[in-house]
Amino acid sequence: MSPYSITQLNDDIKADLAAYQAFAAHYSPSRRSWLKTASSLLMPSLIACIFYRLSHFLYCHRLKPLAVLAARINQSFTGVSITPASLIGGGLYIPHPGTGIVFQGIAGESLRLYAGAAVYAGLTPLTGADTANTPTIGHRVSLGAKTQVIGNVTVGNDVTAGFNCIISTDVPNNSKLISAHVRNQKEPIVSVD
Amino acid sequence: MKHQSINFKESMRRFSIDRRRLLVIMRNRQLLTGPLIWPPGLTPVFLYRLSRFCYERQWGIAARLIWQFNLFVTGADISPISDIGEGFVIIHPVSVTVAGSAGQNFTVEGLGGLGGGISLEDIGAGPGLPLLGDNITLHRGAMVLGAVTLGDNVVVGPGCTVTQCLPANTQTRPQKFRSRLLQETTATSTPVK
Numbered sequence: 001m002s003p004y005s006i007t008q009l010n011d012d013i014k015a016d017l018a019a020y021q022a023f024a025a026h027y028s029p030s031r032r033s034w035l036k037t038a039s040s041l042l043m044p045s046l047i048a049c050i051f052y053r054l055s056h057f058l059y060c061h062r063l064k065p066l067a068v069l070a071a072r073i074n075q076s077f078t079g080v081s082i083t084p085a086s087l088i089g090g091g092l093y094i095p096h097p098g099t100g101i102v103f104q105g106i107a108g109e110s111l112r113l114y115a116g117a118a119v120y121a122g123l124t125p126l127t128g129a130d131t132a133n134t135p136t137i138g139h140r141v142s143l144g145a146k147t148q149v150i151g152n153v154t155v156g157n158d159v160t161a162g163f164n165c166i167i168s169t170d171v172p173n174n175s176k177l178i179s180a181h182v183r184n185q186k187e188p189i190v191s192v193d
Numbered sequence: 194m195k196h197q198s199i200n201f202k203e204s205m206r207r208f209s210i211d212r213r214r215l216l217v218i219m220r221n222r223q224l225l226t227g228p229l230i231w232p233p234g235l236t237p238v239f240l241y242r243l244s245r246f247c248y249e250r251q252w253g254i255a256a257r258l259i260w261q262f263n264l265f266v267t268g269a270d271i272s273p274i275s276d277i278g279e280g281f282v283i284i285h286p287v288s289v290t291v292a293g294s295a296g297q298n299f300t301v302e303g304l305g306g307l308g309g310g311i312s313l314e315d316i317g318a319g320p321g322l323p324l325l326g327d328n329i330t331l332h333r334g335a336m337v338l339g340a341v342t343l344g345d346n347v348v349v350g351p352g353c354t355v356t357q358c359l360p361a362n363t364q365t366r367p368q369k370f371r372s373r374l375l376q377e378t379t380a381t382s383t384p385v386k
Contacts, residue, residue, distance in 0.1 A: 146334055167370070
């Protein structure tokens with residue numbers, strides 16, 4: 001019994017396609033057809049997901065060099081670097097690939113990675129010391145543009161992180177994170193020096 | 194601007210030190226690199242060393258072509274006017290901009306880098322470009338802008354933008370995000386303040 005069977009691969013890719021189509025329906029609300037489904041497979045945000053699933057499938061079947069090759073093709077073709085060892089549940093949605101998205105860790109279902117979001121290991125006490133502790137992310141998490149999740153932290157379910165949040169501590173369930181640089185209009189503007 | 198002529202052997206010696214340092218960092222972070230796999234952060238550094246060699250020989254067109262090829266292939270914009278010592282490491286090369294001078298063991302994580310500000314004051318690295326010391330780490334999203342000097346062993350934290358001179362052995366850290374718990378009953382009815 002292999003840890004990641006080919007039916008699971010198929011289900012995950014179908015979930016990714018469904019997540020993509022649910023978002024694309026907001027922008028082009030025309031009738032769903034087989035031609036539209038087939039052409040959405042050419043979108044880079046889906047190509048990135050499919051290449052990651054393939055590389056993870058190869059990694060679980062002890063074909064490490066081929067898995068690394070698939071991840072590198074993904075990186076050079078779409079700009080999304082997801083390590084083959086990382087575990088992501090179905091329904092991954094990457095709206096803007098090509099902006100340096102990095103993923104290394106464990107995540108649940110229906111993860112959303114916006115432009116430049118990064119989940120990676122190391123550099124936890126901000127001293128420059130590299131560690132291999134990777135983050136763990138729950139279900140239905142959305143990481144906004146340039147948001148980073150660094151080091152050995154746990155992010156709960158249903159978390160929405162906005163622009164430029166640097167997460168290096170644990171985050172509870174159902175929380176909404178706002179960057180420190182974003183201020184209300186009523187508050188006095190603090191000069192950033 | 195005076196040109197210190199570096200021969201081809203010297204630039205390749207610097208590149209071998211870069212390569213060794215990058216492989217150590219990738220092994221510490223458990224990023225997969227096989228013997229046949231060229232790590233993704235190595236291509237921009239190699240092409241930068243070539244274009245810098247051409248620039249110092251005053252082969253301007255060749256330097257410019259290699260620089261543009263580097264930008265096209267890897268997404269890292271490393272200008273040949275920047276003078277960087279041995280041990281230069283880029284981990285995730287997408288949208289890295291380096292224009293300025295740095296000493297030995299300069300690390301760029303990704304999504305940021307050095308660049309020019311508004312003024313055109315020249316402090317030794319070119320008009321309006323920053324001048325860095327040895328052992329400097331720029332985390333992901335960190336930028337150093339304008340004609341500023343950074344001392345040795347400076348760590349610029351993730352998402353920070355530096356527009357002032359920093360003394361040696363200092364760290365900058367990002368501000369912590371603000372967090373709000375979304376309750377199920379009030380999540381849709383009341384707007385987030």
